[in-house]
Amino acid sequence: MKELADGIDRVLRAAQMKGSSDFTLGFADTGLTVHANFAPRSEAEPRLEAHMTLRKYSQKADQWFGLCLSPATGAIRFGKKVVFPWKFDGKMNQMANQLGKSPKSESTARQGPKLGRNDPCHCGSGKKYKKCHLAADGG
Structure with a gap:
């Protein structure tokens, strides 16, 4: 629980500075991704679901949970759950391997x-x- 609370605090601080941030905890056969961003729900929800799906795939889990928080207040904006059986997918495998790697930029x-x-x-x-x-x- 302390790791979750500390992760949420870091996500909120980072999102206040950068506009968005996320934190993920994996468990035995599931996990939780916490996003904080200022984007409207119509943009934030598909981004969270895509991230959850990749994390779910990389952990070979059948379900994954997600929360989107307001960076300003820390309040829960919405929650998501992704459920489907895990199976190998070459494209998903390649995308999951890129998780956490930031793209190279000019500046x-x-x-x-x-x-x-x-x-x-x-x-x-x-x-x-x-x-x-x-x-x-x-x-």
Whole structure:
């Protein structure tokens, strides 16, 4: 429960800074993905469901749960459940293998004040900046 509470706190902080963030916990045969974003439900719901489906596939689970939170208040906006039997799918396998890998971009300039090496990272991971995004930000 502490891991879930800490993950939700990190997601909310990161979403307030970046506009959206997510956190996933896998269990024995299921899991939970928590998203926080400012997007309208018509955009947020399909994004959450797609992410849940990929996480469900990567964990070889038959069901997965999701929550979308308001970054401003932490209130639950909506919940989702994805249920269908797991089976191998080459395209899903390739997409699931890309989870957590950020695409390369021309510029990764961060907005906001400059962080010190020992400050908490801007991504909301809870790690020190030097152990998290310093190298990726070109430091």
